[in-house]
Amino acid sequence: MSVRPMAYEAQFFGFTPQTCVLRVYIAFQDYLFEIMLVVESVILKKLDAIPDSKISPSQIRKCTEKFFVFMKEQFNKLFSNLxxxxxxxxxxxxxxxxxxxxxxxxxxxxxxxxxxxxxxxxQELQRQCRAEASARQALRAELEEQKVVQAELEKILQWFAGLESICREHGTSSVKESFTFLTQNSNKLQDVLKDVEKKSKRVKKHHQLL
Structure with a gap:
């Protein structure tokens, strides 16, 4: 059988032509074998009808096998052309x-x-596409982060606006002045606390001496 690769034919038919030819060969060979069995059975029936026949069934089988070999050889020669x-x-x-x-x-x-x-x-275009997709993903993440920061800034501005409103209600002109006033008072309170701590230490020492 031919060994020439027939890839283009296999692409068109969906199977290799060699496979098709092999299946046809096997089908014909099986059919020939079945025919030989039928011929053998007919000969045996005819032999039974002949009285005092000296031909045994084993001899018939040997003859059938020889004939099958001969037919197979002839079939192979014919099939090579086919x-x-x-x-x-x-x-x-x-x-x-x-x-x-x-x-x-x-x-x-x-x-x-x-x-x-x-x-x-x-490949280069695919690499560029992947890089662009990665850059877009990073940009989306940055935009989401900016949205969070913007929301926090808006909260801080709202808090300052509320604080400024409270300062105006209490007679302070601006938030800056309020923070200055709070800082000065805080410093004074710290000085007072330090003075109280010193006096407390003196009182403790005085009690210990007594």
């Missing part, structure tokens, strides 16, 4: 014929070097 017809004419695609899905190669032919260049360009 195989050539099937593979070269029936199941082959001429070199000048293109499948519909391969018409594009005829319209846009390219060499191996051009194909390699196209592959490299495709």
């Amino acid at each position: 195989e050539k017809v099937l593979l070269q004419l029936v199941l082959s695609i001429p070199p000048n014929v293109l499948l519909p899905e391969d018409k594009v190669h005829e319209q846009y032919p390219y060499s191996k070097e051009q194909f390699q260049t196209l592959q490299e360009e495709v």
Whole structure:
């Protein structure tokens, strides 16, 4: 059987032509074997009808096997010609014929070097697409973070606006003046606390001496 790779034919038919031919060969061989069994059974029936026959069934079987070998040899010779017809004419695609899905190669032919260049360009475009997708994802994350910060700033501004309103209600002209006033009072309170602590220590020492 032919060993020529018929990949283009396999692409078109969905199976390799060699496989098809092999199945046809096996089918014919099985059919020939079945025919030999039928012929053998007919001969045995005819033999039973002949009285005092000196031919035994084992002799019939040997003759049948020899005949089967002979027929198989003749069949193989005939099938070799049939195989050539099937593979070269029936199941082959001429070199000048293109499948519909391969018409594009005829319209846009390219060499191996051009194909390699196209592959490299495709890989570079894929890399750029991945980088752009990563950059967009990072930008979205930054925008989300900015939204959170903006919300916090708005809360702080609202708090300052409320504080300024309270200061105006209590006669303070601005938040800055209020913080200055609070800072001065805080410093005074710290001085008073320090003075109280010193006096407390003196009183404790005085009690210990007594």
